[in-house]
Amino acid sequence: MIGRLTGILLEKQPPQVLLDVNGVGYEIDVPMSTFFDLPATGEQATLFTHLLIREDAHLLFGFATEPERKLFRQLIKITGVGARTALALLSGMNVAELHQAVSAHDSSRLVKIPGIGKKTAERLLLELRDKFKNEQSEAVQVEPESHHANDIFNALLSLGYNEKEANWAVKQIPAETTVTEGIRQALQKLSKDK
Numbered sequence: 001m002i003g004r005l006t007g008i009l010l011e012k013q014p015p016q017v018l019l020d021v022n023g024v025g026y027e028i029d030v031p032m033s034t035f036f037d038l039p040a041t042g043e044q045a046t047l048f049t050h051l052l053i054r055e056d057a058h059l060l061f062g063f064a065t066e067p068e069r070k071l072f073r074q075l076i077k078i079t080g081v082g083a084r085t086a087l088a089l090l091s092g093m094n095v096a097e098l099h100q101a102v103s104a105h106d107s108s109r110l111v112k113i114p115g116i117g118k119k120t121a122e123r124l125l126l127e128l129r130d131k132f133k134n135e136q137s138e139a140v141q142v143e144p145e146s147h148h149a150n151d152i153f154n155a156l157l158s159l160g161y162n163e164k165e166a167n168w169a170v171k172q173i174p175a176e177t178t179v180t181e182g183i184r185q186a187l188q189k190l191s192k193d194k
Contacts, residue, residue: 002026002060006046009038015087017062019045028062029083031072031090037064048160052076052083059083066160067095078127080120088115089124096154102128149173152182156190165190 005028007021014035019026028047030038038045047062048069061083063069068090075086092113093101101109102125110121149170156166169186177185 002049002051004046004048005062006044009041009043009045012038012041015091017045019047019062026060028060029087030062030064031068031087032092033090033094034062034064034068061087063090065095065158066162067157071095071098074128074131075124078124080123085115085120088113098128099132101125102132105129148177148179148182149175151179152186155179155183156186159187161190 005019005021005026007019007026009017010020010025011018012035014032015029017028017030017035017038019028028049030047034047047064048066049063050061050069050072052059052061061069061072063072072083072086072090075081075089076083081089089098089110093109097109100106105125107118107121107125110116110124111118116124152173153166153170156169157163161169166186169189170182172189173182173185
């Protein structure tokens with residue numbers, strides 16, 4: 001399986017990009033959230049990828065962050081939700097917004113996304129609620145000692161660290177630390193820990 005690609009961005013035509021990795025051009029479908037975060041063509045980009053093999057095609061999907069890819073993989077396991085629907089969902093909502101919609105059982109936010117009907121929205125809420133609860137029980141919960149802890153935690157997640165790593169790093173930072181300084185300290189602590 002192809003898990004991550006780093007290369008030169010040759011083309012950007014939503015929702016697809018062409019990434020040159022050592023002379024091999026990979027066509028990668030990305031959600032719009034990832035598309036807007038990509039650098040200009042001709043610059044280097046890194047994408048977390050998911051390879052979907054079907055009888056008639058090999059499809060490669062790319063994501064800016066590991067949490068996005070993880071959510072995509074959860075979505076395509078749900079009955080009636082294919083890769084295109086999952087991509088549309090991630091284009092319309094980021095990971096945090098989807099978590100909020102699921103915890104609030106707010107199907108109205110989901111049906112605003114093209115391709116998501118009322119029945120699909122209800123199925124998504126039902127199945128994702130259980131998956132998100134299991135994730136939360138497995139992960140160490142963030143106990144913010146300052147109002148900046150959540151910002152630092154979310155920044156670490158967006159940089160590709162998992163919840164356990166981000167929680168550990170946030171707990172090492174003094175409560176009065178600013179967000180910018182907290183992120184810098186957390187990255188130092190995480191790089192020393194590896």
